[in-house]
Amino acid sequence: MSPSSVPPSAPLPAVSSAARRAWMAVLARTPRADLEAALQRALQDQSIPAYDWLRPPEIGLAMVRGRIGGSGDPFNLGEATVTRATLRLHASGDAEATVGVACHLGRDRRRAELAALADALLQMPEHHDSLHRQLIEPFAAQQKARREQQQQDAAATRVEFFTMVRGD
Template identity: 45%
Template sequence: MTSQTLAADSTESGESADTAVEARRRWMRTLAMASPAALAAAWLGWEPKPAVQAVRGPEAGLVMVRARIDGGGARFNLGEATVTRATVRLHGEPLAADAVGTCYALGIDLEHARLAAVFDGLLTDAGQRERVLAEVIAPLEAAQAERDETRQAEARSTLVDFFSVAREHA
């Protein structure tokens, strides 16, 4: 199921297409940045499991990372990054219809990309979406927010007030 199909399904249920695309962007970011162990634990506890068929991958490769001078100027090639992608088709119980999930994740963890694609497929099924959001996405987002806050606190602890340092030497 593509993001356009998801947006069309959401529009029928009252959500705007932009809201649906933004929601999918949020959960895909969460799945791609989740720890592989957390995804494996969530899948291990998932019952009933639909049948999973690999459509593409998982496979690792390189992508060119492009950047802009001053954030908005001329583009230039920054370098390459290793990315793993996977596409799976889910069918059978508990899904109402076949679903397709896709994931692109930094790194070379094939199982991480496969599991993230499985949960993406579950999220595209209207009957499973609320369960996945509550049992998988919400805990992963909370853990990521806690980890981000810890990193920000560590970075803030190294802050130097250069104005006061300059004043001392004046």
């Protein structure tokens, strides 16, 4: 099925769950101000579609687990505050409604709303390409650069230990 033969508001058939996981991870790490500005730019000539809440933004706690040495026995490290939201875009015509989901660390309800809206819009063929290009790609590049910088900073403080053999 070619993308041009897909009804305008049907979910993208070619989007794999791995691709959706990847863009949801980017959305979860994007600050609210950046997400809001990027969505405004991407949808500048269109209005934000109407939606209903399946699960309005709610704040809760999640148990964070750790492992001794990274691979040992798991233990409860502590709790982290998370916000989650689920919304459904209003269906147009006979098409199925698209559901957007968001979950991120912190207590920002608006950020969860924006991320869920972006997730739902990214599943729609008429919005996918432009939103991916204007939203996901730049934020993914920023996050990758930040992660690489942190790795370089950590590597600069690395100390190499060695043992000298005594005797013989």
